[in-house]
């Protein structure tokens with residue numbers, strides 16, 4: 001069969017590929033199709049064609065795989081939030097482990113690395129402590145709404161449909177966050193609709209309402225509501241804060257981030273605390289944390305404790321070591337390890353995260369953690385220290401190539417590398433593998449129903 005662009009084909013999905021897409025192999029030619037699972041027979045239209053592979057768009061599910069579950073969420077076939085709800089959780093974990101092993105092999109050329117079974121998340125729904133909903137003046141319609149002329153299309157608040165940057169599904173219920181979040185979302189939607197102010201339009205860059213970010217504290221069962229707007233309009237947002245806080249005693253903080261930046265980011269150029277605290281209080285193990293609206297904090301609080309327990313095990317500290325934590329966020333790893341080391345440096349680029357880290361160390365009475373602000377590649381040469389143990393927890397893009405060289409030059413005996421992206425994990429491990437043995441990798445599932453997987457790798461100097 002010769003696969004041609006824009007034509008539709010009946011294909012059998014035989015595997016799950018990189019990025020969570022279904023893989024069909026008509027006559028050995030690879031076709032990747034989103035939202036399909038092994039065992040499905042589908043009609044797919046080819047939307048991209050390269051020499052050795054193609055990408056198809058699911059048109060119709062002809063025969064459902066026996067592995068397919070009913071997704072719990074009504075939007076799960078359309079929304080970009082979680083695409084794997086139809087796959088049983090045990091099987092998701094198998095695929096995630098394989099994804100790590102195959103990335104190491106295919107991208108890093110690293111074979112025979114010990115990859116343990118994935119540590120599961122205890123909660124597979126309502127596990128996210130942070131959700132960010134976009135406001136759009138262009139609403140994406142669900143199939144059952146297409147024929148309904150009464151449906152209003154000029155406002156939606158929810159999650160993006162993959163492949164469309166300016167359209168959102170008007171989400172009325174998201175299973176990834178605790179239930180009260182859905183009630184707050186409904187009230188914010190109603191308020192915005194009644195406000196008479198338009199949602200921001202990503203093409204024209206006009207409109208007021210941009211995002212609603214909700215943060216939940218698992219330890220205290222409290223919420224932060226952060227409304228992101230294009231400009232300052234105190235009367236309106238104050239009114240929203242009053243409506244919400246009157247109804248929900250669980251809301252501990254209402255923030256307003258204001259940004260006219262044209263990119264779709266929720267980080268405000270200006271931040272105003274409208275009600276309560278300018279942070280939310282959370283607990284990891286025995287440590288307390290204050291988290292600002294824009295600071296990074298692991299999104300699955302309980303799974304994060306399991307992740308850090310692994311970091312702690314691999315770091316194998318005796319109390320005498322000097323430790324460096326690169327990409328330290330709000331200081332959670334240094335604080336977690338503080339009782340086990342002599343001194344810990346955390347390095348982080350986001351000002352508010354460094355401020356939170358220092359505050360959090362003080363809050364917990366910790367005196368052996370120091371936090372430095374700046375780009376790792378600039379801070380490391382200035383700091384000019386030789387750590388005994390190095391923790392590295394970079395963003396999805398992995399380590400900058402200069403940082404890799406700096407790490408090799410420092411040459412710590414032990415490195416614990418935490419990664420949220422198996423591809424860059426494989427690339428970075430390969431870059432240091434001449435000097436380091438990769439002893440073991442422990443995947444930890446922080447994101448059920450998505451193909452994302454967190455991994456902790458233990459590296460020992462050769």
Ligand SMILES: C[S@@+](CC[C@H](N)C(=O)[O-])C[C@H]1O[C@@H](n2cnc3c(N)ncnc32)[C@H](O)[C@@H]1O
Pocket residue numbers: 296297298327328329330331332333347348349350353374375376377393394395396420
């Ligand atoms: C995956 S998070 C890890 C945070 C922390 N270790 C934790 O577990 O919560 C990555 C962090 O790296 C920071 N970051 C990204 N690029 C950076 C850079 N070039 N220099 C320093 N920090 C950076 C981000 O702001 C973010 O806080």
